Amino acid sequence: MPRLGLENSRLLITGNGSYLADLEFEGCVDVCFVRSPFPNAEIARVRPPVGSGLSGAELGIRPLQLESRGLVSVPWDPIAIHRVRYVGESVAVVWGKDRYEAEDAVDATEVDYDRLPDGIPVHPEAPDDVLFSTTFDSGGFEEASSAAHAVIEGSFKAARQSALPIECRGVAASHDSASGVTTVWTSTQIPHLVRKGIALGLGVDEDLIRVLVPHVGGGFGVKAQVFAEEIALAALTRRINRPVRWIEDRWENLVASAHAHDTGVTMRVAVARDGTFLGVDADVVADVGAYSVWPFSASLEPATAAASLFGPYAIRAIKYRARGIASHRCPVGAHRGVGINAGVYATERMVDTIAHELNIDPFDIRRLNAIRTMPCTTAAGRELDSGDYLGLLDRLASASAYQELRRSQRQSRQEHRLVGVGIGFFNEHSGSGPSDYRRRGVTTISGEDSARVVVTHEGRLQIYTSAAEAGQGHAETYRALAGRELDIAPEMIDVFEGDTDACPKGTGTFASRGGVGVIEAVVQALRKVAQLDIAPGTDVTHVHEAKQLYPSGAHLAVVEVDADTFVPRVVRYVAIEDCGTILHADIVDEQVRGGIANGVGCALLEEHRYSAEGQILTASLLDYLVPLVADIPHVELHHLTNPSPGTTLGSKGVGEAGTIGAIAAVSNAVADAVFPLGVRLTALPYSPTRISDGMPEALPDR
Amino acid sequence: MATWGLHAYRARDLTQHDWRTEAGGTVKPAPFEYHRPGSLAEALEVIGRYGDELKPLAGGQSLIPMLAMRLARPSHLMDLQRVAELRRVVREGNVLRVGAMVRHRDMERTAEVPSVVATAIPHIGHFQIRNRGTVGGSLAHMDPAAEWPALSLLLGCSVVAVSTRGSRRIPADDFAIGPLMTALEPDELMTELLVPLPEGGGGFAEVERRSGDFALVGAGCQDGTVVVFGAGPRPQRLAMTEQFIKAGGAPGPELENIAALEIVARGDIHASAEYRRRTGATLVNRVVRQSRTHVEGT
Amino acid sequence: MELTLNVNGREWRGDVPGRLILADLLRDRLHLTGTHLGCEQGVCGACTVLVDGEAVRSCLMLALQADGCSIRTVESLAPDGQLSRIQAAFLRHRALQCGFCTPGFLMSITELLDSGQRYNREELAEMLSGNVCRCTGYEPILDAVLECQD
Known part of the structure; x- marks a missing residue:
């Protein structure tokens, strides 16, 4: 369903959307994957039912491999052939005339595993299990720490989490033997990268693969990876010469799509007596799971987390080491904010820890250390484009009536109520482009974004982009933009995304790039069309090579923890956002609110757990807990709009800011609420049992 | 919260079977023969014939997920809706x-x-x-x-x-x-x-992480009977706590300590045993107080 | 086994296997794909339909359990293309983004609105906690329902 017409939301509200599972194909079979129940075993024998199943070896997919700086390159068989490395990894593909019969074929498949002992490397290529490693040193930390009033240490852990769109993933594929073209429908955020991954796995030219994206029921990052099932279904339809489809179930989604975060940050921060941050030394360790996700690799989480440390603060000396460690768990990929979530969370918890140690108000210490000049290049080498960080904080203080909040908190504490106030102050990188990926040594992701604008002979405007809509409201944004640029009525504009044949090549939808490179490509193409007087037959494509930008924000949460049950509840939420120029006010607001809800979940509820034997314990939505209506507060949302010089219109992207700010603000608020009990929270999520179990043996009198 | 689907999952976890190696990747039931008796006599005849090869189906809010995950694979299913x-x-x-x-x-x-x-x-x-x-x-x-x-x-x-x-x-x-x-x-x-039907009012409370979730732990009190649930493998009557109340003991720290001593609790991914014991005792105190308020009110 | 039910005002009769789940009957045989499957674990609420006027999870029901029942799905809410009040309110309040959870929310809300009982914001949050949305942060959904109670 690559066309996003004006009536799109009307289609969705009446139940007439076309999500992957709604597509019908003549003669299609339903596919299931036979998945490993063991975290670490050699595959001795796979026997799927004859005529309705194929083992990984029989499917004949080429192993994929990633190369980039700091990465240990290990081969990945999308369907395992020799060894399984996590519970849920596929070893065979089976099919039936419907899903019921396909599951019967799973039942009928015999697989013999030889379990492997603990202690052997996950991959022989990485004997120490380190799949990715990098270091950075601006110089000057040792001098800073020897001159410091104190060097304060802290260690904080972001939980293993799932992006959890309500629509699971799904893939359908069909092969046309006459043209040799395989068409793959998939619920993805990155159609062109999926095409590339499938072509590599099949060993065919990219031109022989067409990827189409139907309505997507949410992505939030997890649909920005190339997955085994996409390659396997393309291989299968070519093999059995009939349409095939696979609808991911929730168990598979929780166990075997991609997880996120699972990053620990240990820091030493040199501080002056007045609270000035002098230098940071950090060690970032991410459990990246069993394989490098494709195409982002095992560097995604640790590198992003490390780069985000102390982002909005003026620090002269910073050094860090970041590593991605392989484990017998689901591979770790993207999730709204990726490693920025862990980096900002650890930073903001650390800042509160320092404030407590030095007896300085958490707001004051942030204001003291915030970057004051823009643009600037930080000690960590980030080229910040624009922003007004003091303005963010001051607006936060006035909008929340911060001093009054602290007064009423003191009053609550006298009444033995556990009320806490937390701030999440951050910047984040968005819209990474070709130069950013080359600088990181990543070669698989080209990084450009593109748009094609056509004026039809009927005078309609067609906009094609390299992005892929998953609920963000791309078409509405482009229509508003085209209306402003060309004075064309919305009903005269058609938007097309998610078709690798019709749409220009580009990187897809992640890292808030819709508001950076994609929108820039659309603007430039529209302006070329304007120069050509919107003449019928005009056909213009613009490819934009973005450079990453830095949206920023300051959030504040007030949390009350029940003094009997320790259940935390967010009772007030104030967010100040600066995503540069606002392109579409409603859409910006809903991205921020949705992101905040996600962040509240990450801070309070969401966590994947594994048993000591490597079995996942959170394979259902009763065990992996996402926020429900009553868990989300009303959000008081305010904006600063300092335009970015990096885009023509000054926008910077806004898809992830809400999540990043909320994890930090809410976790700080919970920690603040239970501080009087002697509880020191470090590991997300901040659940009732973590609070209760963190209480010192001798309970304070209450 | 009670009867929904994945309690099945959790309950098996509590029995400490290594069931997870059996589960996963299925969402549609395995085949079974479906029976829909129209009377109690007919239902008894059907269940008598098939015994443990049969599962009776009531509302299905727990059984159907177990069937869908193929954790339950009865050969016969008896739908009781017409009885x-x-x-x-x-x-x-x-x-x-x-x-x-x-x-x-x-x-x-x-x-x-x-x-x-x-x-x-x-x-x-x-x-x-x-x-x-x-x-x-x-x-x-x-x-x-x-x-x-x-x-x-x-x-x-x-x-x-x-x-x-x-x-x-x-x-x-x-x-x-x-x-x-x-x-x-x-x-x-x-x-x-x-x-x-009890004489007086009672007390009931439970802790959920989210509205509608499993009780991490819950407690009830009625006419001197005290029950804790969600903590251990089955609902538990608190005999010592009941004795304390019978002997004239009032809600307070002492009652809470007695309850904490006798609550049988297990830990899982949602809460530690210690959390369940400590919070369970707090809830016991609360429900005993509630039931006394009701009594005094009548 | 023979099954007869009424779906969105039309009678449907057919032979179905005992193990067929109601949601699959609606989606695959009746082609009413507005009823979405988000978890098939009875938790997310995306598959919510009305059975004899009551909101239920269609993933937690065998098709045969609906024998003789009247079913309403999201497709029944705007039969002549005229959006229902709650659908219009959802659009106005921007209460959907990806739209996948929306049909389930609409059907749960339909039972609440049809009951005639009025709920305040807090009560509504409780009543709607059986439906999960990952896009909106829920606030516009509550706003839309509150408006329709007026």
């Missing part, structure tokens, strides 16, 4: 006879239910679950964190179990054996829950 005898709620003197197929929703709208039951029912899943889930299904499923097993222990209820061999009454304490385990024989069908 009208199981849908009645009748008051006989001081006993409420609740048919096994009576839904939580129906109980929510029944005036005679004891106040602790009325307080507890909104905690059973969400309203969509209460629209289908039944009292009998919840009891037969026997999730340790479910409300109905706890309420039946608290109120001194009995389960009426019937087979072609005859009928018997099983006191709640004997009915609950452990997670997913009841005293029902393979050829027996639960037909009714006999609920003695």
